[in-house]
Amino acid sequence: MDKFFHHPDELNHEITQAKFKVTGFYGVEGPCWLLPDFDSWWRDINLKKRLLQIARKVESEPSLLVVSSYLLAVVLAVATKSDEFVSTHRLEVGVTQ
Numbered sequence: 001m002d003k004f005f006h007h008p009d010e011l012n013h014e015i016t017q018a019k020f021k022v023t024g025f026y027g028v029e030g031p032c033w034l035l036p037d038f039d040s041w042w043r044d045i046n047l048k049k050r051l052l053q054i055a056r057k058v059e060s061e062p063s064l065l066v067v068s069s070y071l072l073a074v075v076l077a078v079a080t081k082s083d084e085f086v087s088t089h090r091l092e093v094g095v096t097q
Helices: 008-017 038-043 045-058 062-067
Strands: 020-027 070-077 088-094
Touching: 008 020, 008 062, 008 070, 020 062, 038 045
Parallel strands: none
Antiparallel strands: 020 070, 070 088
């Protein structure tokens, strides 16, 4: 699999140029990986729940997407007259920090 490094705005442009419709961008890892003691938080069930709450709240916040090492772009194929149906495709793209 090839990796491409995009800013979310560049990725949006590239996807729409390819005739897909973006329905959402999501940060796969989110900002919690930045914690210096992430492993200890993850082992504690209460802190782990808190980390997951934080991740869910910011997973699609445009200003925080670049904090995640990976983006998930959810897109729809744009139907043309020759298409019998429209299918959903998922595209994972890495971004650099």
